[in-house]
Amino acid sequence: MVTVLGGGVSGLAAAHYLLNRSLLPGEKISLIEATAHLGGWMKSTRRPNNVIYEQGPRTIRPKGVQGANTLKLVEELGLSNKVKPIPYGHPATMNRMIYVDKKLHKLPTSMFSLFQKKEPFDKPLVFAALKFLTSPKEICNDDTMYNFVARRFGKDIAEYAISPLICGICAGDAKEISVKFLMRKLFEAEQSQSPMLKEVILNLFAKTPMKDYESELLNKAKEEKWNVYSLEGGLELLPRTLEESLKERGVSIHLNAPCTSITFEGNGVKVKTGRSEHFSDHLISALPALKLAPLLHPQHPDLSEELYKIPFVTVGVVNLTFPKNVLREEAFGFLVPPSQKVPILGIVYDSCCFPSDCDQTVLTVMMGGRFMDDHFGGKLDDAVALQTAVKYSKEILKINDDPCDHKVSILRECIPQYVVGHDKRLQRIYKYIKDRKIPLTLVGCSYEGVGVNDAIFSSKRGIDNIKLKIV
Numbered sequence: 001m002v003t004v005l006g007g008g009v010s011g012l013a014a015a016h017y018l019l020n021r022s023l024l025p026g027e028k029i030s031l032i033e034a035t036a037h038l039g040g041w042m043k044s045t046r047r048p049n050n051v052i053y054e055q056g057p058r059t060i061r062p063k064g065v066q067g068a069n070t071l072k073l074v075e076e077l078g079l080s081n082k083v084k085p086i087p088y089g090h091p092a093t094m095n096r097m098i099y100v101d102k103k104l105h106k107l108p109t110s111m112f113s114l115f116q117k118k119e120p121f122d123k124p125l126v127f128a129a130l131k132f133l134t135s136p137k138e139i140c141n142d143d144t145m146y147n148f149v150a151r152r153f154g155k156d157i158a159e160y161a162i163s164p165l166i167c168g169i170c171a172g173d174a175k176e177i178s179v180k181f182l183m184r185k186l187f188e189a190e191q192s193q194s195p196m197l198k199e200v201i202l203n204l205f206a207k208t209p210m211k212d213y214e215s216e217l218l219n220k221a222k223e224e225k226w227n228v229y230s231l232e233g234g235l236e237l238l239p240r241t242l243e244e245s246l247k248e249r250g251v252s253i254h255l256n257a258p259c260t261s262i263t264f265e266g267n268g269v270k271v272k273t274g275r276s277e278h279f280s281d282h283l284i285s286a287l288p289a290l291k292l293a294p295l296l297h298p299q300h301p302d303l304s305e306e307l308y309k310i311p312f313v314t315v316g317v318v319n320l321t322f323p324k325n326v327l328r329e330e331a332f333g334f335l336v337p338p339s340q341k342v343p344i345l346g347i348v349y350d351s352c353c354f355p356s357d358c359d360q361t362v363l364t365v366m367m368g369g370r371f372m373d374d375h376f377g378g379k380l381d382d383a384v385a386l387q388t389a390v391k392y393s394k395e396i397l398k399i400n401d402d403p404c405d406h407k408v409s410i411l412r413e414c415i416p417q418y419v420v421g422h423d424k425r426l427q428r429i430y431k432y433i434k435d436r437k438i439p440l441t442l443v444g445c446s447y448e449g450v451g452v453n454d455a456i457f458s459s460k461r462g463i464d465n466i467k468l469k470i471v
């Protein structure tokens with residue numbers, strides 16, 4: 001028997017991979033979810049006029065092993081014809097902007113633009129590349145994204161490119177997030193003894209073997225040069241289809257069943273919810289680290305402490321519809337560097353990414369994250385979020401109309417922050433579990449990547465590494 005804790009996309013994917021490896025028949029897998037809804041943060045709502053609001057993730061990248069793995073899952077679930085790709089060259093892939101000094105600026109997307117001086121940067125960006133290759137190294141175990149980039153590329157790149165990028169991926173502060181979150185290879189090249197240039201070139205051309213992750217859909221994505229994609233009706237179709245498939249294959253799914261205790265006993269594990277008890281040989285936790293921590297505390301306080309130290313932030317998400325086309329420029333959206341002291345993190349132009357039949361403008365405004373206290377004193381409620389979203393979208397995008405529809409979601413503690421020291425913490429966590437032979441596998445977005453691809457890939461790897469004696 002195996003128990004999977006958490007019915008977000010990583011828990012659902014873990015159960016799918018367990019079945020695929022034929023380790024167990026469906027009847028021997030229990031999936032336990034606290035809420036009435038599977039999919040975790042993946043939530044898509046259809047509004048009047050067929051507008052789709054994404055409350056959580058909206059696009060997935062097909063790139064890399066993780067991207068290929070998700071495409072393979074999408075194909076296995078029979079969803080290939082539901083994919084809505086955005087190819088390279090589409091305005092939503094070319095135009096990513098930042099809001100600085102009360103103006104929107106396009107981030108460079110072509111080689112040519114690297115040689116031009118563009119506001120708000122004080123030199124053409126090619127100078128940053130030269131600085132990168134010639135700056136002296138600083139030996140350390142880890143560093144913040146901001147320090148590393150300021151040191152090797154220049155302060156304005158750290159301020160206007162990296163700080164907003166970190167907001168646009170984890171709603172975090174580049175002055176706290178580990179350089180290994182996005183630039184592990186560059187950082188390791190800096191720290192190694194060999195000359196920087198050689199290391200960088202070797203790293204750029206190093207390819208991860210893709211043999212196990214090939215699919216027709218991956219070939220199509222390559223041929224058609226997809227940059228990102230969604231699914232018809234929104235990304236929630238992925239967890240919905242996983243749910244149906246798992247039910248068909250016999251997995252017992254327990255909804256409204258928050259896990260209240262975990263006890264490892266003998267060679268197995270006992271999981272209690274308010275209503276039931278589940279005994280199994282192995283436990284897969286697809287819970288956010290902060291939710292798993294208290295459950296492990298009674299038996300494993302040190303492990304629990306390490307898990308608690310992975311911080312999470314809350315994000316306010318406001319979906320807005322304006323009755324006509326009110327955008328002056330097509331783009332993916334824009335991000336706001338924290339230095340601008342504007343109380344939003346950024347706005348996604350959903351109706352540019354995925355146009356609908358009617359001439360409406362759909363936007364998603366995000367706010368809070370690591371900067372929640374600075375702007376909202378920790379008191380962001382629906383009314384404040386809506387008011388902030390309407391005020392700043394109208395002001396920045398120079399919109400005169402009022403929105404004709406909206407939805408507000410305050411996503412409490414939704415994104416983990418991989419702060420300096422995160423990778424050492426992970427090593428200690430994995431070692432603790434391995435040394436004590438605890439029948440526990442950790443999957444989900446708390447550990448080795450915060451995106452949908454990473455969450456699903458963590459489940460694939462976690463299940464590949466389980467050695468179950470029982471069938």
Ligand SMILES: Cc1cc2nc3c(=O)[nH]c(=O)nc-3n(C[C@H](O)[C@H](O)[C@H](O)COP(=O)(O)OP(=O)(O)OC[C@H]3O[C@@H](n4cnc5c(N)ncnc54)[C@H](O)[C@@H]3O)c2cc1C
Pocket residue numbers: 005006007008009010011032033034035037038039040041042055056057058059060061257258259260286287288291315317411414415443444445446450451452453455
């Ligand atoms: C605003 C926002 C925008 C995002 N945008 C993107 C994007 O564009 N692209 C992208 O790739 N990624 C994006 N992400 C990240 C993506 O949403 C996550 O990577 C992914 O949803 C994580 O899934 P998960 O299963 O690991 O965790 P979760 O979705 O957090 O699932 C965990 C599950 O565990 C359940 N649970 C909690 N406690 C218990 C308990 N005690 N007992 C039982 N069950 C419990 C929860 O109810 C939940 O269903 C975004 C995230 C947010 C918040």
Ligand SMILES: C=Cc1c2[nH]c(c1C)Cc1[nH]c(c(CCC(=O)O)c1C)Cc1[nH]c(c(C)c1CCC(=O)O)Cc1[nH]c(c(C)c1C=C)C2
Pocket residue numbers: 061096097165167168169170171228315332333334335345346347348366415450451452453454
């Ligand atoms: C402003 C807040 C946020 C926006 N999106 C997210 C937050 C917190 C969350 C998020 N966005 C992406 C990922 C996945 C990363 C991955 O590993 O694939 C997550 C967790 C995708 C993404 N969105 C933007 C970028 C640059 C990326 C990275 C990958 C890619 O190139 O697609 C840009 C962006 N995000 C937001 C806005 C307003 C924005 C604007 C340009 C919202």
